Amino acid sequence: MWDDFAEFILTQATENPTRIVEIAVGKFDGVYQYLKRNENIEIIKTDILPNDDEVIKDDITNPNLELYENADIIYSIRPPSELQPHIERLSRKVDGTFIIKPLCNEDLNISSHKVKLKNYKKASFYIL
Template structure:
């Protein structure tokens, strides 16, 4: 399943020389970030409020340091807590980037009435904005 999300993001980057991507709330799950880091044209930043190691930038999405997100093309978050989902939307709008949220199966989104499109790619379902 996770390969599908990584592949989808990689496909979005095709034809771009430097596609800047941020994973928010990476935790200790590096499968997708490791896959994307191996892509030559993807510049990946991993962010978490409690970084698991030195490869992860510390930031609080509820009060983001916007300098971290300068020039970002895509933000994605895997199973973000319900309460931070509106902040993900706000950040993507503030920096004019796309957003992918992969919620827990069966979980409703908390995106303040904004329309996110459900996308099914291979064996993974997620929401994309705009």
């Protein structure tokens, strides 16, 4: 499923290079590693509590907008529901594709009517 999710993100990578940001990466960086292998991708990952040197410290409740400007794709895997409205607000400020992969049985805590459920192979997620 994670490879399918990463593969879908690559289908959205139409710029050369494509700038991608992962929000609230936590300890799972499998999708990041998959995307990083592609030479057409410039990718960074952010989290409020970085767990390695590749993670840039950022608080999505008060984001450093410079990290996200010019991002073509911004995604988050299993963001806590209390962070989802902050991701939605960021999506209004940044012109790019937003993808949220919640827990399998979790509803989104987002008010936007532009959110669409997307199924790609074995991956299900929401796209803004």
